Amino acid sequence: MDYIKKITSPLGGITIASDGKALTGLWFDGQKYFGEALSKEYVEKDLPVFQQTEEWLAIYFSGKAPDFTPPLSLKTTPFRKNVWEIMLKIPFGRTMTYGEIARQVVQQKGLSHMSAQAVGGAVGHNSISLIIPCHRVVGGNGSLTGYAGGIDKKVKLLTMEKIDMSSFHVPEKGTAL
Missing domain, CATH: 1.10.10.10 (Winged helix-like DNA-binding domain superfamily/Winged helix DNA-binding domain)
Structure with missing residues (x-):
């Protein structure tokens, strides 16, 4: 099961996705290949990995380099x-x-x-x-x-x-x- 959360950023809406444990997607809304790693069925839900990702993004958009990376799962070739x-x-x-x-x-x-x-x-x-x-x-x-x-x-x-x-x-x- 995939999970998503929609958030806002200084550059517009962002959708983040997870398999329940790790981050599997982060897209600007409407970007090319939006949701490519997302399964057809997903649920909107808040998860610990989404909270970590939002913290990472807050640091990043403040103009600083985050000193951590949320857990990632790279669903690709x-x-x-x-x-x-x-x-x-x-x-x-x-x-x-x-x-x-x-x-x-x-x-x-x-x-x-x-x-x-x-x-x-x-x-x-x-x-x-x-x-x-x-x-x-x-x-x-x-x-x-x-x-x-x-x-x-x-x-x-x-x-x-x-x-x-x-x-x-x-x-x-x-x-x-």
Whole structure:
């Protein structure tokens, strides 16, 4: 059984999901791939993991790095899980490129190569936004692309984390990573 809770944030409504013990989803309402990890049947209920998540979000939206992570359950493919685990290690106030993540996957898995686009697909399907900080992943050319919650939210999140935005830009539609 899946459980959800709807909350508000400075950037709009958020829906969080759990299997009863760990967080399985965190989406901005209306974002691309909303509820992808959620089963068809779910119940709205308050749970301890939701209270922990709300505490994490309160610290985060105050402009500080939370010093804990709520328990997470990553319901996804092994490849996406690998990419999401790399994203979990991107520090507050820092960014990483799709290519850097691809190089880490190559190194960890002993592969000969990995495309940044493959990583981009895994990043885009992140079902636990903010906590797994996909907003901190940027194009190698400085483009702020590929945020399922919307580029405007990505810019606000990076700015809130006091990331120097001077070297980043929003690409024109149709521009590659």
